[in-house]
Amino acid sequence: MSEYPVSDDDLVEEIVTLTLPLDAWHREKGSRMVEFAGYWMPVQYEGIMAEHLWTRESAGLFDVSHMGQVYISSEHGVTAEVEAAVEAALPIDLGTLKLGAPRYSLLLDEDGGILDDLMVTRWATGFYLVVNGATKWDDIGTLRELLPDDVTLNHLDESALLALQGPKAFAALERHVEGDTPLSELKFMKGAAFKLGGVDAWISRSGYTGEDGFEIAIPGESAAMVADLLCGEPEVKPIGLGARDSLRLEAGLPLYGHDLSPETSVIDADLKFAVNKRRRTEGGFPGSDRVLKDFAEGTARKRIGLIVEGRMAAREGAKVFSGNQEVGVVTSGGFSPSLQQPIAMAYVDIALTAEGTALTIEMRGKKLDGKVVSMPFVPHRYHR
Secondary structure, three states, X not given: OEEEEEEOOOOEEEEEXXXXXXXXXXXXXXXXXXXXXXXXXXXXXXXXXXXXXXXXXXXXXXXXXXXXXXXXXXXXXXOHHHHHHHHHHOOOOHHHOOEOOEEEEEEEOOOOOEEXXXXXXXXXXXXXXXXXXXXXXXXXXXXXXXXXXOOEEEEOOOEEEEEEEOXXXXXXXXXXXXXXXXXXXXXXXXXXXXXXXXXXXXXXXXXXXXXXXXXXXXXXXXXXXXXXXXXXXXXXXXXXXXXXXXXXXXXXXXXXXXXXXXXXXXXXXXXXXXXXXXXXXXXXXXXXXXXXXXXXXXXXXXXXXXXXXXXXXXXXXXXXXEOOEEEEEEEEEEEEOOOOEEEEEEEEEHHHOOOOOEEEEEEOOEEEEEEEEOXXXXXXXXXX
């Protein structure tokens, strides 16, 4: 833990930024560290562009231990009461969730606004959730309020989470894992228990880069050993948060706090798939009245992708225009290393969401020409 005093003549205020299991490891590797979600995190090692392209071509190791890992169960394991409690909290149909299979879901408020997006996995004895680092404490509080007293929620705060992403991730990881399930049997959004370098690990074939890859939950005390093991492979380099953001943007994946917020609805965000079919008619989750109404009637805006002409990137907060009329706002934007041109996500009026629609973005007093394109910007390469 690092403490930084901020003082003037009358006041001394302590701002505490937490450290994660790999903090010293990142610094030894020469990472530039920044404060993110209350933690010191690596933003880059040798440069965002180089790290981005390396992940697209080989394999990158990301430290995502700031994210919240949560386990929901009861003293009797997964009972009907536990399943009912989780279904009452999330718009998911647990009857279709197979053992070891992660699934994308949402935590919604009573008005149907998005409090967070998350992953849910059925384990033999409970449900394993991964929530965003910036919202995890609020998420844990919200879930504890929603769950009955006989359903337990444990924050797995001593567990580290790594993401090995890229077309050569499988080859590098396979050399070091043992388990009842061959690693080759894991398809996209499937997971199983393994030994990784002799350490217990939960590994799922998932990630947030659009590439094939794996997310690896391990004891925090073993994180440096595992990171050294994987980065000892010629295909693997450590990658920072900067490239993780540019990769997920190219993949057309929304980021909470930017593209998703309590002011965002499920339909606005184009996340219909996160509300399972049965729940679209039965409801029974927070905000379901609003969500079902939006399914039936639609909404006034939608999240879209934009290709921007020129070299100037459209950044978050930039206004979007159709002619002289303001019609939306950019929520994520940057220069695409893979496409070598600026790309962005924005929310715009529903009438202007057709592919090929010409729009302009106001950035630093300049008007940038753009057009609506389908996402992802770079095709996904998941191992299905």
